[in-house]
Amino acid sequence: MPGLDDLAALEERPTAVLIANRLRNRIINGSFELGEQVTEAAIAAKLKVSRGPVREALQRLSQEGLLVGHRNRGVFVLELTPKDVHEIYVARRAVETAAASEIIGAGDKAVRQAARKLAALVRKLPDAVAARDWSKVAELDLKFHEALVAASGNSRLSRMFVTLAAESRICMVHVKISYRRIDMLVEEHQQMIDLLVAKDAEGLHAAIVNHMETATADLTESMEEMLRLQEADVTAPDAEAEAPSTNGQTPSRDGKTPAGAAATPDAVSKPDAAAVPAPASA
């Protein structure tokens, strides 16, 4: 019976994964406020399921890094600081350049195949840009990079990238980016494809680094401005509005979020295990 070789792969997903995917989409869509939220009881009630699967999904997302959980207090959606942006950028650079090297090292066939898939994604980009559909642009942008990593055939790199992509998406959605940058996206991505087919590893690395460095700079700038405004909002309304131009130092909200040091003692764990992203939003 030819024709149905590879359809045994439908394998229904466990509910927890479905919930996790759904919540992930809502988080990166901006449906959740950045600060804090997400009580498992509420989710369970809304989805008409017990707290068990919801709890599992929440814990999964916590390990992906999209949610942070405080003991006996609940889980809260990740709040991104400029430091986080820098971390994400460094990590993405590492993963993506490694993926690029792997593809190029895998031979012409792999390179062509990857280039084809990437090109297909880039072709969709101009429409979204023209429509100024920022959400769509962000999605396509991330999909491009995800496809790049996936093309390396390295499941570890892909798994790592899922989290980074989600975090990047949060950035993109929650801080508005200058519109002139958006017009360069098509060109930049096309250049990466060209360098890939040319098997120019050095150039491709440089392009990736450059691409993300500029994006990150923009992001950080917008974010810092946002934080300044936010802080001014808190201090100004009542007391005397002090000179808000003091410096570029952003942080010091309250000594709460310990995103600082390297290895947090207990539960530093690891991202996703099963599915790739995929399902459309709802």
Add this chain to the structure above:
Amino acid sequence: MPGLDDLAALEERPTAVLIANRLRNRIINGSFELGEQVTEAAIAAKLKVSRGPVREALQRLSQEGLLVGHRNRGVFVLELTPKDVHEIYVARRAVETAAASEIIGAGDKAVRQAARKLAALVRKLPDAVAARDWSKVAELDLKFHEALVAASGNSRLSRMFVTLAAESRICMVHVKISYRRIDMLVEEHQQMIDLLVAKDAEGLHAAIVNHMETATADLTESMEEMLRLQEADVTAPDAEAEAPSTNGQTPSRDGKTPAGAAATPDAVSKPDAAAVPAPASA
């Protein structure tokens, strides 16, 4: 009261994390067979807790990649193929070189601080090597690399590395490595430190790549030989000797070390101090 600023970090861990740490240690220690095992009911019974936390811990490890879960079938400990080794190697190379760059880019102070910690680890190595304590060597080796990544101050890189380190550890423990390689470890690691303090990013990258490439080559070789033998084992012994591979179902009841009350450092109160947390000062 100066001096006790940051000790509010003791924050009791949820039981699921304790269980996860414990299981992780047993996995990377080689206490679990490579093929398949791990029924949550058995673990729960042995640890005298309900299945809930155990399930959570298992799922956590699944997401770390140490266990793979089949729907409605259970979770099984990861079985490493040569392809996996390659993937791990590529990913580690990406993460560690990125970490190295970050440290060097962070300035002299950070470099010196990192070098000090790394040197302390390397100093312990010769003893283990002399004693031919392979497990200890593996532990120190991984601790070195983990410290390197942690020194970058990038929590994302650290999180990524946890899984890779655990997987690497599995490799090291389960395949015996040539003893001549072991003698080079001290030298190689020391060289990395030297390059770090010299702030020679290029050289350090090369050293890392070289260090892991040779190790990986060795590992792959040993592993392929192992697989050959294993395959011969299945085909050679005539009819049915045991059928150990596919369903073995090793009696978890008595076949395993009765961790319940017997030896081994299984103290629930102890926060586990093997490979993961790196509790900084102490």
Add this chain to the structure above:
DNA sequence: CGAATGTGGATTGTCAACAATCAATAACGC
């Protein structure tokens, strides 16, 4: 005698209820 099918055992998936813990508010004493 071989293959398809039915049955049994076991394990995971899911659920609702109980207990422990923490944050915030209110009351109290100084």
Add this chain to the structure above:
DNA sequence: GCGTTATTGATTGTTGACAATCCACATTCG
């Protein structure tokens, strides 16, 4: 009035039981 302490409310952590699913073995039919 301010600081300290008890109460309250809510949320998570944990538990045991029930239901769905799948694999393996035994049975039956061609």
